[in-house]
Amino acid sequence: MRIGVLALQGAFAEHVRSLESIGIEGVRVRLPADLDGIGGLIIPGGESTTMRRLIERWDLRQPLLDLAGRGAPFLGTCAGLIVMARTIVGEDEPILPLIDATVRRNAFGRQLDSFETDVEVPILGDQPVHAIFIRAPIVESVGPGVDVLARLDGGRIVAIRQRNVIATAFHPELAGETRFHRLLATMVAEHVLPGEGAGRRLHPTRRSGMVP
Secondary structure, three states: OEEEEEOOOOOHHHHHHHHHHOOOEEEEEOOHHHHOOOOEEEEOOOOHHHHHHHHHHOOOHHHHHHHHHOOOOEEEEOHHHHHHEEEEOOOOOOOOOOEEEEEEOOOOOOHHHOEEEEEOOHHHOOOOEEEEEOOOOEEEEEOOOOEEEEEOOOOOEEEEEEOOEEEEOOOOHHHOOOHHHHHHHHHHHHOOOOOOOOOOOOOOOOOOOOOO
C-alpha cells in the first residue's frame, strides 16, 4: 500500500514518518506524476495560503480533484482542513472544495496561543486523542452530508468526515498519534481505484475498524 503526502510545504515529513511507523509506504507528492499508484493522500499542516498557491503553480489542482473524485481517501490536518473546505471565511474561492464545511483560519489566535489538549474521537476508540493546535482553524458549520468526529469542550468542531475525506483542525502527527493514519489506511485498503483489480484488504481491528 502506498499513501501520498502532499510535500509542497508544511509538516509533510512528520506524516511520512507516521505512515512508516505503521508499515505504510509514504510517498512525497510534489508533481502530478507523483500521484501514480497511490491509494490515498494526506494534506499536512502548514501555511494554507502558500500551499494553495503551490498547488496551482505545480498544476496539482485538477489531478488532486480527479483522485478524490475517484473515491481515493484523503486526510487533511490543520492547513489541510482549510485547503479542502468548501468555504473559507474571508478568503477567495476554495482550491480543493472536497468537504462541505465553512472554516475560519487562525481561529484560536497567533502562534503564541497554540495549545495541546485531549479530544474525544469516538470513531477511533475510547482513548482520547492528544491534539496539538498551532494557529489552528475552526469548523464553523458543516453541510448535511458531513459527520462531526470531534468537538472541544465548548462545542467547537475540530474533526469532520464526508465520505472519503477526513479533516482535523489539529496535528495528530506532531503528537505521535497514528490512529487517524490507521483509519486512512483502512479506508484505502477498502477502496479500489479503477484498473487496480481486487487488491489486498488489511484486516481491521475488532475494536475500532482500523488496521493494526
